[in-house]
Amino acid sequence: MTTYRIAVIGGTGPQGKGLGYRFARGGHTVVLGSRAAEKAEATAAEVTERLAGVEGAGTVTGATNADACGEADLVLLAVPYDGHDELVASLPLAGKVVISCVNPLAFDKRGAHGLVIDGGEGSAAESAQRLQPEATVVGAFHHVSAVTLWGDADFLDGEDILVVGDKAEAKEQVMELAASVTGRPGIDSGKLRLARQLEPLTAVLISINRKYKTHSGIRIHGV
Template identity: 80%
Template sequence: MTSQPAATSETATDHDADAGAGTVRHRIAVVGGTGPQGKGLGYRFARGGHDVVLGSRAADKAEAVAAEVADRLVGVEGAGTVTGATNADACAGADLVLLAVPWDGHDELVATLPLAGTTVISCVNPLAFDKRGAHGLVIDGGEGSAAESAQRIVGDSATVVGAFHNVSAVSLWGDDDVLAHEDVLVVGDVKEAKETVMALCASVTGRPGIDAGKLRLARQVEPLTAVLISINRRYKIHSSIKVTGF
């Protein structure tokens, strides 16, 4: 794969800069790529010029969804490729792996994936629903999150970064060239991996993501999605996060 110098996001000026210049072309595996969130992010990443493999438990299902995404990219200048495979096969050869799977069964699935040497992006939101609506689940007695669970499972073989938790699947699959009305919060413990994911956010919003702190702050970012779901249901909209002050 060819590449150009990587974009960084060290200052407010960089955050507002044109993120389309100086980006690296990644091979991205989307585990759970046939669900609304995985399909939508896969579409945005490919639209931004990255090569995407949508993963699923069944290869034929992944291939069908990949064909649907590829059809939407016809005529998009500079778009990357989109293919489908099983979750494990999708990870083979990828440098970035997005986890877009339900919390139920998350740990068991992550343990089976070949993730060594990759940067793993978790957008998993451990949520539950009852008569009062959506709410965040308490993970490890309040001292854990889906992202931290993934990091514990992969150990030192891979680096986990949390991002894209609060982006609406409906907006991702929408017609806007980029989702300029929202920001992506990025959390992680390894600076280089976090900067890679922040640069990738430009495929979605048109600008780098926002460094929101260490990986443990996924404990706050993940359940925030339940708040947005509540807003959406109350006002019949697709709400998002926008950070001001830059």
């Protein structure tokens, strides 16, 4: 298995911290990013403590978002959609494979629902690609629960990671990385534009979670 140096932008939030933990469990080197380096370093210390005794675990450190990107092979965007475009535009991402797990959602009295991006002809992942044309953006990890990621299971082996993107080599890297989370490669789910369907699907899982008091995920049969 190839091991990567992975920057997690928004690494102090529940999703970023959980994915960073899973990547490090899989032997990858992880740099958690935040607007404040001190906050990132504190979260990195928490993840490092959680990794004690995990054989073959990678190291986890903290840095500012921009510094985290510096030597990274892969950059994961795990940030809220609010302020997404401004942050993504500011990062040094040229030439890098960028993974977006950003879900543009809104909440009202009826529950969670997906935001309409660019009149229905866009997504957070496509916005990242437009803002960083010299990067290669792949959409993945939209549907894994932060609670489950931080849980005790060795792998989330009841779930699948759906991966979308326009460049086969980048998708292959991310599909391989998914094995750190589920124990098996991710599933090639089509072109980047299909992030328009994957991102708002998270609202359906949130609705299921509220109804059944669980942390649901996605599993694909027949593949």
